[in-house]
Amino acid sequence: MTIITRDSLAQAAQEGTGIAHLSPGQAWAAHRLAMPPERLEKPLAPHIAALLENVERMAARQFFASADRDDAESIIRVAHDEDHPMFLRAPMLEEMRQGMVECLPGLTPSGVNDKGEPVYRLADIAAALDVPEEELLARAEAMGMQDQLSTTPQVHPLH
Numbered sequence: 001m002t003i004i005t006r007d008s009l010a011q012a013a014q015e016g017t018g019i020a021h022l023s024p025g026q027a028w029a030a031h032r033l034a035m036p037p038e039r040l041e042k043p044l045a046p047h048i049a050a051l052l053e054n055v056e057r058m059a060a061r062q063f064f065a066s067a068d069r070d071d072a073e074s075i076i077r078v079a080h081d082e083d084h085p086m087f088l089r090a091p092m093l094e095e096m097r098q099g100m101v102e103c104l105p106g107l108t109p110s111g112v113n114d115k116g117e118p119v120y121r122l123a124d125i126a127a128a129l130d131v132p133e134e135e136l137l138a139r140a141e142a143m144g145m146q147d148q149l150s151t152t153p154q155v156h157p158l159h
Helices: 006-015 024-032 048-064 072-079 086-103 122-129 133-142
Strands: none
Touching: 006 024, 006 086, 024 048, 048 086, 072 086, 086 122, 122 133
């Protein structure tokens, strides 16, 4: 049985995962409320379960309200917005990752950043999409994403 501690709760909230008997949303809500681990013992008291559910629901409402469901760029932006909890962002990020694998099977990361996220060369992306690099740069600038592009990122090559 997993013991819930403040550190393990913080880690679960950051990663968007559940811990012990808590769902990912409950773990995030408990961490957000700085709830003492002893209050999270199984079974959850009904008032604690209701509180966590309300906080989780409020976060979900804010998350989904911040994106235009008919605008793919808006959805992508929200999925990468670290102001939102990972338990809400993770399923979208996974779907986008899977879409990249299916739509661009030959595109492989050139390395990973300090967070362990894949990093791609702009030239490789341009080749996979069959568009000039300049067009991608212009599109990134138009979307306000130029800060995510770097000519000298801290990249750790894949072995």
